[in-house]
Amino acid sequence: MxxxxxxxxxxxxxxxxxxxxxxxxxxxxxxxxxxxxxxxxxxxxxxxxxxxxxxxxxxxxxxxxxxxxxxxxxxxxxxxxxxxxxxxxxxxxxxxxxxxxxxxxxxxxxxxxxxxxxxxxxxxxxxxxxxxxxxxxxxxxxxxxxxxxxxxxxxxxxxxxxxxxxxxxxxxxxxxxxxxxxxxxxxxxxxxxxxxxVEGHSAFVYARDRGVFEPAADVGQEVVSGQLAGRIHFPDLPTREPETLHFESSGLVACRRVPSLADRGDCLFKLMTDLDVGADRALHA
CATH class of the missing domain: 3.40.630.10 (Zn peptidases)
Structure with missing residues (x-):
């Protein structure tokens, strides 16, 4: 609306x-x-x-x-x-x-x-x-x-x-x-x-291939760079190892994908970090 x-x-x-x-x-x-x-x-x-x-x-x-x-x-x-x-x-x-x-x-x-x-x-x-x-x-x-x-x-x-x-x-x-x-x-x-x-592209985790998404973090959780974000499983290729995904940056999980089935390019997570109000004011002065 x-x-x-x-x-x-x-x-x-x-x-x-x-x-x-x-x-x-x-x-x-x-x-x-x-x-x-x-x-x-x-x-x-x-x-x-x-x-x-x-x-x-x-x-x-x-x-x-x-x-x-x-x-x-x-x-x-x-x-x-x-x-x-x-x-x-x-x-x-x-x-x-x-x-x-x-x-x-x-x-x-x-x-x-x-x-x-x-x-x-x-x-x-x-x-x-x-x-x-x-x-x-x-x-x-x-x-x-x-x-x-x-x-x-x-x-x-x-x-x-x-x-x-x-x-x-x-x-x-x-x-x-x-x-x-x-x-x-x-x-x-x-x-x-x-x-x-939101600190640019590194704040996002995207699916790189089609499969079943297993999340390892939830909305509102604080995570750190390198932490496990989740896995993509491939039920149509049972011998293929799951793809492991990690957070590229630290922050609070703002959103998480809901459906388990994910396609290439789907957003899985977005992170936010605290705003430095002083630096933000200086940037826009």
């Missing part, structure tokens, strides 16, 4: 209308890639398009590229704040977290870190998308349009996390009240968040 907040707009609702509590323009999209959501998949059944990897899209392209283009060309320019509520889908289980891209200026970066603290996820991280996503995501497109963008990862594994749902509701209310949109909403104070970052 994407929530986009735009400039002040007069409201036509009366005092008895719940909409009377909303100030400014608020766009809510329960399902941006509706065909994929209806099919319970990350990619669209219409064209196998992964919307989160197709921004800025193409007005004359595939259906998913057209959705990305419409969002990028029409919706995002109307917003000055975008909140994109994600989970790990079918393939990944994520620690409850919120993330932002690095700000392009010191001021923008500090505003983004403030959004993370305001949302109040247990884990918050800064990532430019290296290792997955890059400039193809809604957050990157929103940033190009001049909007602040906050993304969440709230569970996954094709299940509904009640903790993730609660965090989405309370965190979003805090953000919307802070922005002057839900002026009279009662909100809970944000819990402290652990600020982290």
């Amino acid at each position: 994407i929530v986009a907040v735009g400039p002040d707009r007069p409201l036509q609702s009366g005092p008895g209308d719940p909409g009377h509590q909303v100030s400014r323009r608020l766009l809510i999209l329960p399902a941006l890639n509706a065909p994929a959501v209806a099919a319970g998949r990350r990619v669209s059944p219409l064209d196998e398009g992964n919307l989160n990897r197709l921004f800025p899209g193409d007005a004359t392209g595939s259906p998913t590229e057209m959705i990305a283009h419409y969002a990028c060309d029409i919706l995002l320019p109307m917003a000055d704040l975008v909140v994109d509520l994600h989970s790990g889908g079918r393939s990944l289980h994520y620690v409850a977290s919120a993330l932002v891209r690095p700000g392009r200026t010191c001021e923008e970066h500090e505003r983004l870190l403030r959004l993370l603290r305001l949302f109040g996820a247990p884990i918050s991280f800064v990532s430019d998308g290296t290792g997955g996503g890059g400039l193809t995501t809604p957050a990157a497109a929103a940033q190009e349009c001049g909007a602040l963008a906050l993304t969440t990862e709230l569970g996954g594994g094709a299940t509904l996390s009640l903790d993730g749902l609660s965090l989405a509701e309370t965190g979003l209310k805090r953000v919307l009240k802070d922005q002057g949109i839900l002026r009279n909403a009662a909100v809970e104070p944000a819990s402290p968040t652990r600020l982290m970052t």
Whole structure:
């Protein structure tokens, strides 16, 4: 779901209308890639398009590229704040977290870190998308349009996390009240968040061949470089030794693959490390 907040707009609702509590323009999209959501998949059944990897899209392209283009060309320019509520889908289980891209200026970066603290996820991280996503995501497109963008990862594994749902509701209310949109909403104070970052490609473990994935670590676990990450077994080749995988760097396991069957290139793990706030400020000064 994407929530986009735009400039002040007069409201036509009366005092008895719940909409009377909303100030400014608020766009809510329960399902941006509706065909994929209806099919319970990350990619669209219409064209196998992964919307989160197709921004800025193409007005004359595939259906998913057209959705990305419409969002990028029409919706995002109307917003000055975008909140994109994600989970790990079918393939990944994520620690409850919120993330932002690095700000392009010191001021923008500090505003983004403030959004993370305001949302109040247990884990918050800064990532430019290296290792997955890059400039193809809604957050990157929103940033190009001049909007602040906050993304969440709230569970996954094709299940509904009640903790993730609660965090989405309370965190979003805090953000919307802070922005002057839900002026009279009662909100809970944000819990402290652990600020982290993703250190490039070495933070990821990918499957190098098709087989059955046996994990050796779990979500939220602290691991060290060289530690066993898991094995890939090959049931169709019983004489072949399992492939052993190790973590290339140290950190906290942010997500882990859920299905046992993995194909070449599937993400098995992603790690995060604590953000050095002082060094981060100096980098964006």
